[in-house]
Amino acid sequence: MTARRERRRTARLIPGAALPRFAIAAGLASGAAAALVVAQALATPGSGAVGSYVARGPVSQSVLIGVPETKTATKTVRVRVGRKTVTRRVSFTYQTVSPLMTCGATACDTAYQQLTIPPGGHTGWHTHPGPTFVAVAQGEGTLYHGMAGCPTVKYGTGSGFMQPPTEVHNMRNEGSTPLVLWAFYALPPGTTNAGIRIDQPRPAECPNIP
Numbered sequence: 001m002t003a004r005r006e007r008r009r010t011a012r013l014i015p016g017a018a019l020p021r022f023a024i025a026a027g028l029a030s031g032a033a034a035a036l037v038v039a040q041a042l043a044t045p046g047s048g049a050v051g052s053y054v055a056r057g058p059v060s061q062s063v064l065i066g067v068p069e070t071k072t073a074t075k076t077v078r079v080r081v082g083r084k085t086v087t088r089r090v091s092f093t094y095q096t097v098s099p100l101m102t103c104g105a106t107a108c109d110t111a112y113q114q115l116t117i118p119p120g121g122h123t124g125w126h127t128h129p130g131p132t133f134v135a136v137a138q139g140e141g142t143l144y145h146g147m148a149g150c151p152t153v154k155y156g157t158g159s160g161f162m163q164p165p166t167e168v169h170n171m172r173n174e175g176s177t178p179l180v181l182w183a184f185y186a187l188p189p190g191t192t193n194a195g196i197r198i199d200q201p202r203p204a205e206c207p208n209i210p
Contacts, residue, residue, distance in 0.1 A: 044170075044202050044210065048121025051113050053193055058107035065131050065186055066097035067164070100131045100164055101186050109187040111196055117141065117179040122172040122210070125200045128165060130186040135160040139179035144170045146203030168200050170209060 074091045101108065125146060140156045146168030155161060163169060173179040185196055
């Protein structure tokens with residue numbers, strides 16, 4: 001068998017061994033398009049919720065947004081007593097912060113939004129790229145969390161809450177009057193209005209909550 005015929009045979013037996021580059025690129029493009037279709041199918045947009053961003057602005061100061069927590073540290077302490085050195089292990093607790101976002105060398109962005117959800121409406125499952133602070137101006141909302149047990153918390157007029165980044169959630173108006181929310185978003189630099197909300201698929205923990 002000649003070397004030329006051997007190369008042709010190898011190309012037939014080994015997938016992609018001699019595929020033209022344009023064919024591989026086309027395959028990748030088709031795969032990306034399919035992934036996009038799947039992502040769109042899995043997303044859960046809201047129903048009836050109407051919102052508008054009323055203000056935007058950067059934060060140029062050095063700021064740390066985080067969650068306080070208590071940690072325990074253990075240290076080895078050596079004390080000289082006379083001619084002897086006494087060694088002891090000492091444990092102590094201290095307060096610190098688990099960072100959610102840091103603004104410093106590069107200014108963080110902020111945005112303020114008013115959101116109205118009619119009775120029976122909801123935001124759909126989503127996340128935000130930074131920590132979010134929400135105040136309830138009118139009505140009562142039920143916040144569903146996409147985690148084990150699908151826990152819910154009801155928030156009425158005058159109450160508020162914080163949502164850390166990546167927390168999958170869905171705010172629903174299960175009452176009889178419009179729900180009005182005011183939200184403050186701390187955002188990574190350059191976040192567009194469209195990037196403030198990131199649609200997410202319905203969590204497996206909440207199969208009956210659209």
